Amino acid sequence: MKIERLLGITMLLLSQRRVNAQTLADKFEVSHRTIYRDLETINAAGIPIVSYTGSDGGYEIMEQFRIDRQIVTLDDLQSILTALKGVRASLDDEEMDGLLAKIKALVARSEQKQLEETGETLIFDTNLWHGGGIKDRTILSQLRQASKNRMVVSFRYTNTEGVDEHREAEPIGLAWKGYAWYLYAYCRLRGDYRTFRLSRLSGLRVHLEHFASRGVRIEDLDARWGNQETGPAVNIVLLFNPRLRVRVEEAFGLDRVEVRPDGSLLVRTSCPNNHWMYGMILGYGPDVRVLEPAFVADRIRSMGAQVAGLYEEPAMTER
Secondary structure (H helix, E strand, C coil): CHHHHHHHHHHHHHHCCCECHHHHHHHHCCCHHHHHHHHHHHHHCCCCEEEECCCCCEEEECCCCCCCCCCCCHHHHHHHHHHHHHHHHHHCCCHHHHHHHHHHCCCCHHHHHHHHHHCCCCCCCCCCCCCCCHHHHHHHHHHHHHHHHCEEEEEEEECCCCCEEEEEEEEEEEEEECCEEEEEEEECCCCEEEEEEHHHEEEEEEEEEECCCCCCCHHHHHCCCCCCCCCCEEEEEEEECHHHHHHHHHHHCHHHEEECCCCCEEEEEEEECCHHHHHHHHCCHHHEEEEECHHHHHHHHHHHHHHHHHCCCCCCCCC
């Protein structure tokens, strides 16, 4: 613990102009006497610390001293800081505070001023515009710790077909895919690894039971994306109205969009053959037509007729 505290104090002094003893004592939850001893130890180790008295007094490392960051450039560090800030905003994890301080300590004070004057040119934030991500951050933090400590979790999970089940799982890690967070875990109900979308997860509990590693990494599981949890894939061909060009290119990617002479958009793609796929197609309304396969086109026609039938019923009397 002392070594970690000494490193933390050093990184804090490297990343800030001047810090007083009270701030250090509060930060590391120790007495002033312990802080004074730690500062003497750091100074004796060859890191020159200067003390200043007065109302703006405190401790700082000599201006000429900094940790050599070797081949990492200022732009590299700025990119790292941007990514870490985005993760910090998403996870609300206090561990990220210490990591950010360590990275900032690699930047010379003159360069820190340059970073401040330049400002942010890129923001990475997975939170939605309308906010309300406190619940998601809490779940993310709990699952991250459970994965790290190999603790069994249980929750209610609703799949794309609307089926709600109790699941008990051995979490491996978390992944941000497209526009949502997913949990990678070994599902004891299914007896295999699964991906669980966090927005469909509720009633999370972290148990005291620890599980043994099965020798599978999150990188290995990532290659199995499209598993049984999402259903078997089907190749489809869609024809879109020209006015949806921007939306279609964003949804499917430029490499899958073929612009025909009349301006219509032909898309060849693969989707899980489940309720999500049909909902996605119906979401484009009359601006898309399914060319292949025939059974998907028939299902869309049938669902469209069912929707139209809802509006043929007599209007309900307002109460």
